[in-house]
Amino acid sequence: MRFDLVDLQLFVAVADSGSITHGAARANLALASASARIKGLEADLGVALVRRRRRGIELTAAGESLRDHARTIMHQVAMMQGDIAAFNSGVRASVHLLANTSGLSEYLPKALGSFLREYPDISLDVEERESADIVGAIAGGAADLGFAAEHALPEHFERFSFGQDRLVLVAPRRSAFSGRRQIDFIEVTDCDFVGLTNTTALAVHIDRHAARLGVRLRLRARLRDFDAICRMVAAGVGVAVVPEAAARRCAQSMPIALIAIRDDWANRRLAICARSFKNLPKPAKLLVDHLRKAVR
Template sequence: MRFDLVDLQLFVAVADSGSITHGATRAHLALASASARIKGLEAGLGVSLVRRRRRGVELTAAGESLRDHARLIMQNVAMMQGDLAAFASGVKASVHLLANTSGLSEHLPRALAAFLRENPDISLDVEERESTDIVGAIAGGAADLGFAAEHALPEHFERFSFGEDRLMLVAPKRGEFSGRRQIDFVDVGNHDFVGLTNATALAMHIAKHATRLGVRLHVRARLRDFDAICRMVAAGVGIAVVPEAAARRCAQSMPLTLLAIRDSWANRRLVICARSFKSLPKPAKFLVEHLRKVAR
């Protein structure tokens, strides 16, 4: 059968809202037209896609499969439109990359800057996400590539190692942690913290494991970058958890004590990942080749 993009857009809207009425509104269609289009899809495919309930609809197994495929198709259409529109502004291609907090702030900037210098016809759309969210977005076709902690990836994802991301505790140079080299995170629960803003992926990662350990974080200040956090720590506001690269860089100019966190969640292998490197668009393949070369 021939698929109409309007039908697919409508079906995704219905699936997301759980209602034909709300889906029709999102797709800017009349309810009667939307209902007829859903029935037409079911007739053409020969399967039921939704179960109609008193309050909305729920997807059948076939409906869930169609929803996933339709999302990929609509994403590819949007990417096609974006790439074609970019020709008018002189940019010939773009790559959508998702990265966790450490990757975005510490590991990727220099590598991506070099790539952009070497490839003036390619633009990058880089977005910060938690590693588990990156997996979901790539699986759903919402991004080309991911920079994530390997532990969050499913087995079928392709990946290659980019580096290690060890989280460290930073404390004032002169304080109770002076002279110590390692610590268990559960032992710092009664201290004031300086942290990242709640929206960042790393802040959510730390908070999740603190909750699991029963550690209640008393955050005195939240800032958006590691240098500012370390300056607060050096001034005696509290302690903080930051990536090792940022901790060691800041310790060169600030009075800080660095402690390795013994918990396993504080040691992460960072990888570049995709559903399939071979199936990526050419611009994304170029970026993959560049990142392979600069990976440590």
Template sequence: MRFDLVDLQLFIAVAETRSITNGANRVHLALASASARIKHLEAALGVSLLERGRRGVELTPAGESLLDHARIVMHNVEAMRGDLAAFSRGVKATVRFLANTSGLSEYLPKALAAFLSQHPHISIDVEERESADIARAIASGAADLGLAAEHALPDGIERIPYSEDRLVLVTARQDELSNRRQVDFREVVERDFVGLITSSALHAHVTGHAARLGARLRFRARLNNFDAIGQMVSAGIGVAVMPEVAAKRCARSMKINVVKIRDPWANRRLAICARSFKALPKPAQQLVEHLRKMAPKGRPFD
């Protein structure tokens, strides 16, 4: 059985647009040609892939399965093209890596810099995502590796413990909450907040849990790093939710206090994740081993 990459690109486009017409337009094929390709694909596989109706098409169970495999195949083809093109720049491989806000801001910069220094022929494409999005991307083959909150990872994804990633409340020292050891998030949702920009994964995580409490957080300022947030909190502009490691780092030089958030969602554990560590390309396996060695010391999963 042979598969044409154009057929797979077309099928993905049709599945995503729920329309053969729109799918054909996306991959620059005539409608008649696209329809013929889909029918040929169904005939070759011996199954119906689409349910055709007046409002477009819906995937059959076989179509859903093909979509998953087609996305993985096309991701691997694009990865192959990128890696081969990189030879002309003296770079031999690229690892596609997704990380949540805490991992990207607090843990990875130093570790990745050390890895890249040791491996001059490997490059790393790093993108910030919320942990649930990382899990979906890893499962679909859209990324090689992830660093995500373990609770968001389904059973089918392999993981290696990396570190704790507790979220805490940060207050000014003169704030009425500053002497509290812990607080329920419900107690502070009506306060003024300082936070990360709206495109950050942590912003989505925190505001999502506020929404579950029926609250919409009121942000006095949104900034792009924890140090700037700490300065705002120190000045009494508002409270903030930060990873504990970032909060304690800021507290060494700023007039802020760190208060534990009692809610279960604030006690997260980070894990390195992949569909299969054994099936990873060698450069990605090398990065995994490097991250394991560079993992924060102490009791990551106590």
């Protein structure tokens, strides 16, 4: 049985986006070519991998298994390419770290920056994922370390705390909500919202909990960073849900109000995690030691 790396890369892109159209765009393939490649995979394997729906696709059990294995293979290929290329640049090792949106934007940059300065022969491959996806990737061997919400971690994962990620509602300072200290998320689901681009882990997290309430948020704008979101809120475009650390930083220079969200999903303890810290490659162990010191 032979697998084409382009096919595997395409299948992961289709699985992650839930759409052959969007997956083809991510893989830089024409839609007709992508569709033919997926059908070719199914024919070669003798099983259905996707179920085609009116709005995108969903994976079969076989498709989910192929996605997990394909992710591991693509990670190993990327690691191989990186390690070989590193001999030209002088870098000799790399660590693959998955992090949720808050970790990537608010908590990790300073610690990772100091790590890279201390270890010039190690490079970092940092990828944004939702906490549940981080768990799956680490369990499947597709990443060394994760930075995720602790409630999503299985018991057998090793971890250590790296702070608390409180999500807060940000509203214009003169809005009807600005005098509130706390609020239930259901109270604001009929408001106009400003959010992150829909491919970010935090956007998926918020949309998922809105769906559990039976609502679809009305997004007036989607942007790539919390500062831009808070500026839109300050301009009166809508309200937003952002990490408290980012909101407090923005509130120093913008006319916005911060309101605590009572819902449990808005208060998350964050942790660095792995299947086993002891069994990590040496570069990853060095990063773990550095991050432990960063939280003391």
